[in-house]
Amino acid sequence: MDIQLLTRKIPIGISQCALGEPVRYNGGHKHSKVCTQLLGRCFDYVPLCPEVAIGLGVPRQPIRLVKSSPAADAEVRVIGVEDKNLDVTEPLMEYADSVVPALEQVRGYIFMQNSPSCGLRGVRRYLPNDHGIDSEGVGIFAQRLREHFPHLPMEEVGRLNNSEIRENFLTRVFAYDAWFRYVEDGQDAPRAGRVIEFYSAYKYLLLAHHQQKTRELGQLVSNARALEPREFAHQVRGGIMEILAHPASRKDRTNALMHVQGHLKDYLDKEETAELTRLIEEYRLGLKPVSAVLTLLRHYLPRSPHQFIHSQLLLAAEPAEMGFCDFH
Template identity: 40%
Template sequence: MQITSSIKIGISACLAGEKVRFDTGHKRSNFCMDELVHHVEYVKFCPEVAVGLPIPRPTIRQVKVGDTIKVCGPDGSGDVGEQLTEYGKRVATEQAKSLSGFVFCAKSPSCGMERVKIYNEAGTGNTSEGIGFFAKQIMTHNPLLPCEENGRLNDPHLRENFVMRVYVFKSWQELVASPVGLHELTQFHAKHKYLVMSHNYESYRALGRYLAHAAAEPIEQVKDNYISGLMNALSSPASRKNQTNTLTHLQGYFKNDLSKIEKQELCSAIDEYRKGLVPLYVPLTLLKHHLKVHPNEYLAQQVYFDPYPNELKLRFGI
């Protein structure tokens, strides 16, 4: 995938190694700061410091008081919920539009995407159903923005899916930075056809049908509907079944080019992947080799083969 300008990702500052936590510590993400950092530009945020809390500082938590949730100290003092919300709205509407993804600090009362603890007023119990006040604003105002938490990035499937969505979203941002028509949208979809197929076959068909019959709609509406459908289709990691189906479709392009032994080798690689015996990069490497030997212009433009830099080795673990 060709990206012509730097990819900007928002990140909780503590994950970038900055000592901004309540205890002057950090929660540095090795993946973000040792691997992904070579391919993206980070924009760092610590909402708690941004609203005026000092370093070090007393811990804060989400506390339910009646029908209201406060973000305050364990004793109920120093509520900064409103300030965190306003700061989140400001970042979401002024800065997040230039971002192609966001990595949040898990379980934080300000930055957690999900499962943030909400304590009762007496402090004797809690539920894990909250969302960080800052993170909520970013996600609410930018529903298509790829977002993930540091802990979940330890899962190879979630990590690969997040990075893939960041690169697709950045490619979309570059496309629509200039005026585009239905032709350009159709070309964009054609390049992402097999990537979508590998995640959601029904969405793959639906998006193609939609663009084929969208000529009568206003182009801005078509753009909004298409990118919403695309990002939703890619929102979850691809299943082994869908990946196998996609690999089999791609294999069909070479049915008249390969020798009997080469066909058997490719079939075996795909089947071993289906059974979980080898990772995805094994059959993909074979397909890419055959594509070099037997060039196909349509396949060569497919984002599925290289959705992000190979140096990240994200398909080695899935």
């Protein structure tokens, strides 16, 4: 598989207030420098503020998630804090439905946390009597978009300050973008051969994120004929995105690196094998960064004639090394 490097920024949806625009209920913003200055180097943002878009204006009274009762399956609506007759549940959902065509081209979405419209997780919920009941809600706009785009990489602004979460989000965005450039390019139905090649190139990176789920996905891929091509592609794409959403553990990444080493064993002498084994062990123990192992593996890679190992995204998995954007 030959995935072309990017010559453009990747389109990403984002809560408009994160870009520093004064669209919040109080006329303020929540500018994120990580989004504008760091990720902005490789992302081309599509900013949306659902509350302004449905006509609530700036400034506006705050709204919040209200559960009809404490029951687990009770209905949740978005209600005004001051005027309880203000119910914007349907307008927010209809707005989400209306932007779906414009968002077909985005390859990720960054939502503002704690918002009854945009929050992805842990949004405060209340009962009709104003008592807070829990912090397990999801913003109505975010939830609706998740239903429309179940595999789209999504993350919250605040969590992107954490470098591991940020790297994981980038890995998912790059994979999702590569999928649409290589497998589903908007032409005909996705070809099973392309799906299988894509999975093969990601195999060791997927192993680094979740071994068991990667094996299960491998069984699905080896049974391509059992499904109609579009359904097959949909299920494999979902499997890949689900696996990449798991953080890559040191243990699983060590295992994946050892798989790569196994492919190179016939092309290394005794000293080289010993050095590589020692380096992988030092990585496993937390004494060396993964980049040290990847650098040595890439040094030996040209000796192998096998295309399978040359195409492994694991060997270029770190965003800074993928050549897509310039991170320091």
